[in-house]
């Protein structure tokens with residue numbers, strides 16, 4: 001995805017639905033969602049995950065944002081497509097974001113809790129905030145990241161759970177290869 005668009009613009013379709021909501025319903029949704037920007041950011045990562053699935057790959061996507069919501073880069077797992085075991089959603093987004101002076105104020109958003117490899121990347125470059133779509137399918141290193149004082153927000157998205165769990169059910173061998181299980 002090209003750089004420089006905001007999460008809101010990137011998830012335009014979702015926002016359009018939001019605009020259609022009026023009155024009490026909209027108010028109750030806004031009250032229910034403490035930070036709607038997180039959901040909009042996750043939609044960008046989800047879009048990447050779906051793109052990966054359409055390419056025949058593992059549906060995991062990620063996106064990196066500035067704290068104000070500007071998209072810096074996004075990407076998806078390309079293990080199958082590129083035959084590259086190092087190309088996870090987070091690493092693809094990280095590479096697409098290009099060189100950054102500092103990562104402390106950037107937000108890593110990913111549809112799935114980051115694996116040890118990607119948790120290491122988050123620690124290495126000093127991200128202070130990570131938004132994960134879900135950690136039911138895989139817990140990865142989120143407790144370790146939290147122990148380092150990194151703010152990990154788990155949105156527990158049923159959309160993320162169903163997208164990946166269906167893939168895992170159909171492709172258990174590829175999944176186990178991806179997470180390093182024998």
Ligand SMILES: [Zn+2]
Pocket residue numbers: 088089090114115116117118119
């Ligand atoms: Zn990873």
